[in-house]
Amino acid sequence: MPDSSPKKDRRGFLNDALRTTSVIALAGAGGFLAGRRSEGEPMVWQLDPDQCIGCGHCATYCVLDVSAVKCVNCFDMCGFCDICTGYFEMNYLALDTAAENQLCPTGAIVRQFIEEKSGQRFYEYTIDVPLCIGCGKCVIGCALMNGSLYLQVEHDRCLDCNECAIAVACPTQAFHRIPASQAEILKRRAEAVLGARGRRMMRDAGDDTQRYREGAELLERALTQRRWRQQQQSASSASSGSEGTARDA
Amino acid sequence: MPLMNDACRIGIPLATAGLMAPVAVASDLIPVPDFTEYQVPVSMPPAPDHPLWEWLNVSLLLAALLAASYIALVSRSRRNMFLLTIGSLIWFGFLYEGCICAIGSIQNVVLAVFDTSYAIPLTVVLVFLLPLGFTLFFGRVFCAAVCPLGAIQEIVAVRTTRVPSWLDHSLGLFPYIYLGLAVIYAATGTAFVICRYDPFVPMFRLSGDVNMLIFGGALLVMGVFIGRPYCRYLCPYGAVLAVLSRVSKWHTRIPPDECIKCRLCEDSCPYGAIERPSMPPARETRPAARRSLAVMLALAPLLVIGAAGLGWLMTVPLARLDHNVRLAERIHAEDTGQVEGMTDASEAFRNTGQPKEELLAMVADIRSRIRLFAVLLGAWTGLVVAVKLISLSVYRRRDEYQPDRSRCVSCGRCYWYCPCEQVRLGLIDDISELVDLETEEAKAAS
Known part of the structure; x- marks a missing residue:
């Protein structure tokens, strides 16, 4: 096939020109996007526990067989109650660890006696993470009292789906893309109590540098949350004034 | 303690923040008891995946693209292409479990352009750009043996029939419209529809939305008779690649050198991408x-x-x-x-x-x-x-049997049908052992 015909040349030239343009365009797009990236870092999914209503979709909509969403206990918000509304069924038969008394369908909450003080018995409630299915039953129960139990996406399990199936189903749109290093969204109150604890640790540390550092880390963790919430607020009020005022109220 | 004051102030919006059950206001909260011995623990969130995992995926993507280009253009081996297809299906499909993929990355790129608060990771940018760049030079080698969605359909395409031209052309428009839809929803931050309606990712994960599993299964069954239905009639990334492939520098060819117009390859393409030499239109038409x-x-x-x-x-x-x-x-x-x-x-x-x-x-x-x-x-x-x-409505001159660059996915099934290829491989000495050109020409003329 003779490549010298003028028609072929013209088409070849046109193709070359288009290809070169496309390569330049792709390189430009790549440069632009890479520049954008430097403003932040990889994003992961996380749910805002203040928006969570414990509907149970986290347990059923996750693409994993056992959801990547798990319950966490913010101990600094916990009352360490004997009669824990997150642990016991409403109509419990006895205040013990028998399955029929437990709210958790998989028995993932471990109840551990700590001490008795002036007639009150205190218990620690920890989550046995592999057993937790993220159904949120305990979250609703605990919300009757302190609300120290709440759901979070665990990033060692999460597949980082490009579109989170739970986020699509979430009735309050509580799922957000957050920077990977942030990893969590604390409840507003958890942020406050953890920050306070961090400051207290720093103040009482004295010569203990290890303790001082731990306190500083805790405070930083809380401040990261505050910055993120402020960012969210300014972004939403920028995109629509009405929404912003609704969040402020 | 300023933070403690904050705690009380924050507690009030908490009560109205949307928990289904009535929430106790801050002052009603049961305080953490004063323990004698016990230290109140702090729960920490688990660390996310190491970023090296994503970079491993990107480097494997690059390696697979290089291998596919080499196989399609230099070694011309359908067998090796098939092995690469299986390899890609295993890694990008079943081991990596789908996200992030080049098809879905369109939306991340669009979102990154329209939403400044969304920072797109560099690995996602590369997953988006690498196949585009390769297509500009080597044709749709990404579709051939790298994309896991293409791979799973490639394997089932065993009894394909030719789709009528009018239907093929009409359905072939849908990927562009789907692309437009995906772009508007990503740009407005509404949804990532490509990911939401991805029929094969649930199979790779062996779990997922049941409707999508059924849809994917139906596509695979259909794919036995109609080659690559998702790639041809749905895939929005394929639509972009089809456009870029038109101007590719080197594109796979059916004969290794010159076409002898023997017609043997005519029906070899399961995706209807082989175009016959065109007759110049008659003067009166x-x-x-x-x-x-x-x-x-x-x-x-x-x-x-x-x-x-x-x-x-x-x-x-x-x-x-x-x-x-x-x-x-x-x-x-x-x-x-x-x-x-x-x-x-x-x-x-x-x-x-x-x-x-x-x-x-x-x-x-x-x-x-x-x-x-x-x-x-x-x-x-x-x-x-x-x-x-x-x-x-434009007449295009074609002197030989050639793949339509936009539709051809460089799978390499047609090589084997070409007698010149058999000569190149040293399986026969002369094409006359396989084909009698004169009778073929007579047949073509009649």
Whole structure:
């Protein structure tokens, strides 16, 4: 096939020109996007526990067989109650660890006696993470009292789906893309109590540098949350004034 | 302690923040007891995956693209291409479990362009750009043996039939429209529809939305008879690659050197991408062809404008994918008594005590944002149809059997059918052992 015909040349030239343009365009797009990236870092999914209503979709909509969403206990918000509304069924038969008394369908909450003080018995409630299915039953129960139990996406399990199936189903749109290093969204109150604890640790540390550092880390963790919430607020009020005022109220 | 004061101030919005159960206000909270020995523990979130995992995926993508290009253009081995296909299916499909993939990355890129608060990771940018770059030089080698969605369909395409040309051309327009839809939803931050309606990812994960599993299964069954139905009639990334592949520098060829027009490869392509040498149109039909081209050219702007108008009318249904729009419609239906009861979403909204007017204002805002994109989507659809009509009314000269660069995925099934290839491989000495060119020519003429 003779490549010298003028028609072929013209088409070849046109193709070359288009290809070169496309390569330049792709390189430009790549440069632009890479520049954008430097403003932040990889994003992961996380749910805002203040928006969570414990509907149970986290347990059923996750693409994993056992959801990547798990319950966490913010101990600094916990009352360490004997009669824990997150642990016991409403109509419990006895205040013990028998399955029929437990709210958790998989028995993932471990109840551990700590001490008795002036007639009150205190218990620690920890989550046995592999057993937790993220159904949120305990979250609703605990919300009757302190609300120290709440759901979070665990990033060692999460597949980082490009579109989170739970986020699509979430009735309050509580799922957000957050920077990977942030990893969590604390409840507003958890942020406050953890920050306070961090400051207290720093103040009482004295010569203990290890303790001082731990306190500083805790405070930083809380401040990261505050910055993120402020960012969210300014972004939403920028995109629509009405929404912003609704969040402020 | 300033932070403790904050705690009390924050506690009050907490009570109205939307928990279903009535929440105790801050002052009613049971305090952490003063323990004698016990240290109150701090729960930490587990660390995310190491970023090296993503970089491993990107380097494997690059390696697979290089291998596919080499196989398609240099070694011309269908067997090796098939082995690479299996390898890609295992890694990008079953081990990596789908996300992030080049097809879905379109949306991340669009979102990154329109939403400054979304920072796109560099690995995602590379996953998006690498196949595009390779296509510009080597054709759609990404589709051939790298994309796991293509791979799973490639394997089942064993009894393919030719799709009628009119149907193939019409259905072939859908990927462009789907691309437009994906772009408008990603740009408005509404949804990532490509990922939401991905039929094969649930198979790779062996779990997922049951509707999508059924859809994927149906596509695979269909794929036995119609080669690669997702790639040809749905894949929005394939649509982009098809355009870029047209100007690719080197593209796979059916014969290793010169085409002898023996017709043996004619039916070898399961995807209907092989084009016959074209007959120059007869002199008497030329004025009619010219007239039809003129009509198409004149029709094009009308099509674009008309479709843009249709897009305008489609705003309300298009906006319905947005959560807040659906919520507002539900609340309106509840208030006017059209439906009984409440959904989780409407109940949660009512519990926040947020006035309905604010929600409606937000919805109006969302609709007006989507309206602009809906018009653009309509215009885009019109443009796609117009370009198709024009390209169909233009005569293209072809002297040999060649793959249509936009539709060919470089799978390499046709190599084997070419007698020149058999000579190249040293399996026969001369093409006359396989084909008698004179009778073939006579047959072609008759």
